Amino acid sequence: MDSGLFTANNIWMMLATALVFFMHTGFAFLEIGLTRQKNTINILFKNVFIITGGLLLYYAFGFNLMYPGFAEGDMGILNFAGFGIDAPEGGMTPAYADGGYTWWTDFLFQGMFAATAATIVSGAVAERIKIGSFMIFTIIYVGLIYPIVGSWKWGGGFLDSWGFYDFAGSTLVHSVGGWAALVAIALLGGRIGKFTKDGKPKAIPGHSIPLATAGVLVLWLGWFGFNGGSVLSADPELTSLVLVTTSLAAAAGGFGAMIFSTLLYKNLDLTMFLNGILGGLVGITAGADLMSPNEAVVIGLIAGLIVVGGIALIDRLKLDDPVGAVTVHLICGIWGTLAVGIFGSLASGEQLLLQLYGVLIIGAFCASTSAIILVIIKSTIGLRVSREEELEGLDIHEHGMDAYSDFQIHES
Template sequence: MTIETLRTGIDTVWVVLTAAMILLMEGGFALLEAGFVRTKNSVNIIMKVFADITIGTLCYFIIGFALMYGSDFFGLIGTNGFFLNGDLSHLDVTISLDTFWLFQAAFVIAVISIVSGAIAERVNFRAYLLFVLLMTALIYPIAGHWIWGGGWLSTLGFQDFAGSAVIHALGGCAALAAAMIIGPRKGKFSTDGTSVIALPSNLPLASVGAFLLWFGWFGFNAGSTLAATDARIGHIAIVTMLSAAAGGAAALLYTLFRYGRSDAPSVINGSLAGLVAITAGCAFVSDRAAILIGAVAGLLMIAATNWLEARKIDDPVGAFPVHAVSGIWGTVAVGLFAAEGGLLNGGGWGLLGIQVLGLLVLCVWGFCMTWFSIKLINRFVPVRATDEEEEVGLDISYHGIMATHTSPEFVEVKESFFEWEKVKDDY
C-alpha cells in the first residue's frame, strides 16, 4: 500500500463520516421545527424533512449535481454528470466521485430544509413536494455552480468555504419569498396589526434539535476540507465552536437585560446564527474574529426577527433571521476579517467588494426564483392549505395522524376530526 492510497482511504472515511454528521442535522431540523410549531403540525414537519431527504436526494442525483459540478458553460452552469455519469475528471478532489457526491448531497438537503421552517403550519404538502424538486434540481445547483463549481463568481475570487452564502443566504432569502407569498398563519396577526404569540409546543425538543445541528455543523465546516489530513481542521472546529457560543451568549445577555429574562427561543436561534455566520470564513478568520462574528450574528438575528414582525411576515422558526441575515453578515465578514485579503488585515477593498457582489446576486436569485416557482406551482396545486386544513392541523389533514393524542390541541380538534374524516377526500 502506497502513501497516496492510504491518504485517499483516510480522506474517504473522513468525508463519509462528516457527510453522515450533516445528514444527522436533518434530525436537528425536524426536532427544532417540531418544537417551535404547534403540536397539531408536528408530523407534517417530520414528513417535510423526509421529503427533503428522499425527493431532494434523488433530484440532486439525477439533475442537480450535473448542473452544479458538471463541465462549465460560460461560468453559468454545469453541462454533464447527470445520474453521475460522464467525464467529471475536472473536479480537483482526492476522494472518489461517489464520496464527493454524498457530501454535496447532504448540503443540498440542508438548503431546502431552511425553507421548510419558514412556511410551517400552512403550506399545502403536495405543493411543497413540487418546490423541493425545483430547489434541489435547479435553483440551488445553478447558484452553487457559480461559486463552488468553477463558475463566474469563483473566477472573481468570491470566498465561501462551507456555505454561509451558497446555502444559508440563498436558502434564507428563498424562505422569505415563500413566507411572503403564502402569508401568515391564521390568527398570527390581530385586526389592529399586532402580533399574536403562537406558543411553541416543546422548547426542550427544539433545544435538542439545536444541539444536533450544532454537532452536525462540525461536519459541515470541518468536512468541507474534503481531507482528513488538512491541517486547518482543528482551527475550523474551534472557530465554529466560538462563534456559536458567542451568538447564543449575545442573545442570552441582550434578552436578559432588555426584557428582564433570557428568552429561550432567542438563545437557541442566537447560537444557530453564530454557526451560520462563521460557515463562510471558518477557514479564513482568527479565533477572536470568530467571537465577534458570532456575537454580531446573534444580535442581528434578534433585530431581523423584530423586522419581520413589524412587517407582518410570519416565519415560525426564524429561518430568515437565522439563515439569510446571519449568512449575509458572515459572508461580508470574510471580506473584513480574512487573514489574507480582509479589509481589516490590510487587504484593501477588493475581497469585500466581491463578497458584496456575490451576496447581491445570490440573494436576488434565491428570492426571485422562489417567488416565480411558487407562483408557477400555485397554477397547478394551491400552495396554501385551506382554512379547514389549517384549523384542524396539517397532521390530520395530510397524514391522518397526530404526534400525540394526549395534548390539549388534540382535545380541541378531536371532535372536528370525525367530521373532517367525512370530507377530507374532497381536498
C-alpha cells in the same frame, strides 16, 4: 500520495457526510419543537421528503448541474454534464481531488448539502402550506436553482473566477434557502392568530421546547461535518482550526442573543438563545477556514445580535416565520459572507465588494426564481391550506394521523 493518508482523508469525509445527514434530524426536531402539536406529522413528512427527494434529484441531474466542468473561456453561468452519475477514470484514486476523497464520497457529501436549502424553507412556511405545493417547490428549487447557484462558485463558475469566497455555504446554502423562505412567507401570509387586527404580532408557542433544544444541539454537532468536511480532506491543522472557529462562533452567537434579548425584553428567552447559536454557526460558515479564534468570536457575537434584531424586524414587517429561519439563515448568511471581506486572511475593501456582489447577484436570482415558482403554484393549485384545515391541524387533514396518539395537548 501515501495510501494510508488517502484512506484517512476519505474516512474523515465519509464521517463528515454522516454528520451533515444527521443535521436533518436536528432540523426536524427544531421545527416540530417550535410549532404546534397538531402539525407535527406534516413537518416530519416534509423533512423526510426533502432528504429523500433531494438526494434522488442530486443523483439524477443536480450534481452534474452543479459541477458541470466549465470549459476555459466559458461564461461560467450555466452548463450541464449529463444525467445520472458515473465515476470518472481515476475517481477512486488519489488522482481525484488531490487525494482528499473518492468521487463517490464527493457525490454523497455534496448531496447531503443539497437538501438543506429546502429544509430552511420548510421551517419558515410551517403550519399553513399545502404539502403538495411544498413538494413541487422543493423538487424545482433543490433540483435546479440550488445547483445552478452552487456552480457559480463551487463548480468553478463566474463568481469563482471573480474571487468571491464562501467556504461552506453562508450564501450558497443558507442564503439560498433564506431568500426562498422570505418570498414564501410573504406570499403565504401569517398563520391565523399570529397578528392582531392592528398588526401587532402575538406569540404562538411551540409545543416542545425540549425537542427544539435537542434539535439545536444536534445541528451544532452536525456543523462539525458541515464546516469540517468542507476542508475536503483530513488536513490536521486546517480541520482543527475550522472546528474551533465554528464552535466559538456558535457559543458567541448564543451568548450575544441571550444578553441582547434579555436587555430588550427583560426575560431569559431560551428560543432566542437557541437561534443565536444557529446564527453564529451560519455566520462563521463562509469564512471558518480564514478566521482566528478571536475573529470567530466577534463574528458569532454580531450574528447573535442580528438574530434578536432580525426576528423583531420580521415581526414588524408582518411576516410570520415560526422558527426564525429568515433571520438565522438569510440575514446571518449575508453577514457571514460579508464578514469574509472584513475579518480573516482575505480581508480588504476589494474582497468586501466582491462578497457584496455575490450576495446581491445570488439574492436577485434566488428571490426572483422562487417568486416565479411560487406564484405559478399559487395561481394553479394554491399554496395555503383552508382555514378549517389550519385550525384543526394539518396532521389530521393531510395525513390522517396524530403524532401523539396516546395523549392530547390542549391548545388555545
